[in-house]
Amino acid sequence: xxxxxxxxxxxxxxxxxxxxxxxxxxxxxYEVARVESxxxxxxxxxxxxxxxxxxxxxxxxxxxxxxxxxxxxxxxEVSIQKLPGLKIRFHYEIFNESGKLIHIxxxxxxxxxxxxxxxxxxxxxxxxxxxxxxSDEK
Amino acid sequence: xxxxxxxxxxxxxxxxxxxxxxxxxxxxxYEVARVESxxxxxxxxxxxxxxxxxxxxxxxxxxxxxxxxxxxxxxxEVSIQKLPGLKIRFHYEIFNESGKLIHIxxxxxxxxxxxxxxxxxxxxxxxxxxxxxxSDEK
Amino acid sequence: xxxxxxxxxxxxxxxxxxxxxxxxxxxxxYEVARVESxxxxxxxxxxxxxxxxxxxxxxxxxxxxxxxxxxxxxxxEVSIQKLPGLKIRFHYEIFNESGKLIHIxxxxxxxxxxxxxxxxxxxxxxxxxxxxxxSDEK
Amino acid sequence: xxxxxxxxxxxxxxxxxxxxxxxxxxxxxYEVARVESxxxxxxxxxxxxxxxxxxxxxxxxxxxxxxxxxxxxxxxEVSIQKLPGLKIRFHYEIFNESGKLIHIxxxxxxxxxxxxxxxxxxxxxxxxxxxxxxSDEK
Numbered sequence: 001x002x003x004x005x006x007x008x009x010x011x012x013x014x015x016x017x018x019x020x021x022x023x024x025x026x027x028x029x030y031e032v033a034r035v036e037s038x039x040x041x042x043x044x045x046x047x048x049x050x051x052x053x054x055x056x057x058x059x060x061x062x063x064x065x066x067x068x069x070x071x072x073x074x075x076x077e078v079s080i081q082k083l084p085g086l087k088i089r090f091h092y093e094i095f096n097e098s099g100k101l102i103h104i105x106x107x108x109x110x111x112x113x114x115x116x117x118x119x120x121x122x123x124x125x126x127x128x129x130x131x132x133x134x135s136d137e138k
Numbered sequence: 139x140x141x142x143x144x145x146x147x148x149x150x151x152x153x154x155x156x157x158x159x160x161x162x163x164x165x166x167x168y169e170v171a172r173v174e175s176x177x178x179x180x181x182x183x184x185x186x187x188x189x190x191x192x193x194x195x196x197x198x199x200x201x202x203x204x205x206x207x208x209x210x211x212x213x214x215e216v217s218i219q220k221l222p223g224l225k226i227r228f229h230y231e232i233f234n235e236s237g238k239l240i241h242i243x244x245x246x247x248x249x250x251x252x253x254x255x256x257x258x259x260x261x262x263x264x265x266x267x268x269x270x271x272x273s274d275e276k
Numbered sequence: 277x278x279x280x281x282x283x284x285x286x287x288x289x290x291x292x293x294x295x296x297x298x299x300x301x302x303x304x305x306y307e308v309a310r311v312e313s314x315x316x317x318x319x320x321x322x323x324x325x326x327x328x329x330x331x332x333x334x335x336x337x338x339x340x341x342x343x344x345x346x347x348x349x350x351x352x353e354v355s356i357q358k359l360p361g362l363k364i365r366f367h368y369e370i371f372n373e374s375g376k377l378i379h380i381x382x383x384x385x386x387x388x389x390x391x392x393x394x395x396x397x398x399x400x401x402x403x404x405x406x407x408x409x410x411s412d413e414k
Numbered sequence: 415x416x417x418x419x420x421x422x423x424x425x426x427x428x429x430x431x432x433x434x435x436x437x438x439x440x441x442x443x444y445e446v447a448r449v450e451s452x453x454x455x456x457x458x459x460x461x462x463x464x465x466x467x468x469x470x471x472x473x474x475x476x477x478x479x480x481x482x483x484x485x486x487x488x489x490x491e492v493s494i495q496k497l498p499g500l501k502i503r504f505h506y507e508i509f510n511e512s513g514k515l516i517h518i519x520x521x522x523x524x525x526x527x528x529x530x531x532x533x534x535x536x537x538x539x540x541x542x543x544x545x546x547x548x549s550d551e552k
């Protein structure tokens with residue numbers, strides 16, 4: 001398993017009139033967390049795109065346990081629990097400043113060639129940096 | 139089962155550099171569709187809030203089958219498949235202009251008293267308008 | 277002068293914890309209004325892009341007179357007050373359901389060739405449909 | 415004059431299909447920058463609200479010089495150039511990683527009592543921390 005931690009501070013723009021973070025905005029937090037988790041491995045999603053791989057989301061699940069609120073500094077623990085095949089799946093657990101688990105999520109993405117529109121194998125360099133985290137699972 | 143249809147046109151703001159609707163923005167489309175589905179039943183979510191009921195989301199699931207793109211006129215079929223109890227669940231199927239099913243989703247919300255922060259029973263008026271759609275299921 | 281009217285209903289996602297529409301979201305309403313104003317003239321912004329013209333914003337000004345709130349049905353009067361040259365400028369006046377003017381804005385955009393990154397003259401077809409509205413100004 | 419610097423990394427959600435940051439999203443960057451500029455002075459906007467002051471925006475101006483793009487680390491220089499009276503005005507200059515000035519903006523906000531809906535004088539504590547930066551201007 002590979003695990004990484006990202007901190008995100010809630011913006012006013014992200015709240016709604018309930019005083020909660022609007023439910024759709026968590027998916028942006030996920031994006032920030034998973035991009036940073038790849039960056040920590042030396043993989044830039046921006047570079048992947050310029051090399052001809054896009055990674056659209058194919059499935060997402062979110063559980064809202066307690067609200068996040070304006071100016072909260074959220075801690076997002078993001079993990080990859082399985083070596084990617086045609087899909088890569090990220091799992092998130094979000095904690096507020098008191099350390100309370102307020103949110104859980106899962107996102108699956110595919111590797112896609114934007115020219116052909118066809119799914120492709122994950123780039124070698126992603127497998128290479130991830131494999132050490134899964135070596136004892138063989 | 140209660141079913142309702144809402145049309146939403148994709149805004150430029152909702153696309154991302156992949157040329158797709160950003161995955162988090164579907165949750166805003168869901169909101170538009172479910173608010174309109176209640177309005178079609180004579181229920182205003184805005185009034186519910188002013189009467190002391192808020193409805194935060196507790197769970198969401200989304201399946202992205204094919205991308206929605208800028209200026210697409212999306213047809214959202216939203217349904218309530220079970221009489222609400224402490225939770226109410228909306229199911230969505232989104233079609234593009236060619237009639238292709240491009241997206242499926244589910245959202246569960248609770249009825250909450252914003253003062254006490256406690257879940258409450260669904261308002262009588264919601265049950266009253268929904269019951270006729272579920273009468274043959276008893 | 278060319279003038280067009282668009283109605284937009286405020287989404288929950290667009291409110292903030294003040295209970296107002298978040299100030300940045302008006303710029304999305306402007307986009308909806310100006311795209312629709314062009315569509316009313318037979319011009320599709322989507323087609324413009326596919327024909328090799330993009331229209332990035334170069335300047336924007338917004339005056340917030342009174343708040344828009346959740347579920348308000350806003351009436352946006354959008355006008356083009358001068359025949360476009362290298363820039364095209366849209367002016368907006370937004371009214372709430374009681375007919376009160378709550379917001380004024382102005383956006384200037386350029387016509388750009390996305391390949392060269394250079395500004396270009398406005399497409400002939402835009403000038404052709406707009407000219408009748410400015411003929412008495414010569 | 416009081417000046418402060420904030421860094422913001424562009425999120426994928428903030429781009430549009432042009433590959434630029436959508437023009438409305440700069441207003442969110444402004445918000446992040448001005449909240450942080452106040453925080454650097456020991457003022458929490460969140461606390462201001464809980465003490466009964468809200469600060470809605472009354473005017474905004476934005477000049478888009480060159481696009482910001484996905485994953486760019488933007489440097490926002492935010493300044494307050496005049497001691498606040500009934501309004502407070504923030505000025506922003508945004509630079510990309512090559513140090514190029516790509517954007518300028520100005521936002522004016524008022525201090526408002528959310529109960530009465532009336533403008534009020536700026537809180538004493540804001541004047542107290544800002545005055546030293548303007549003492550030589552008397």
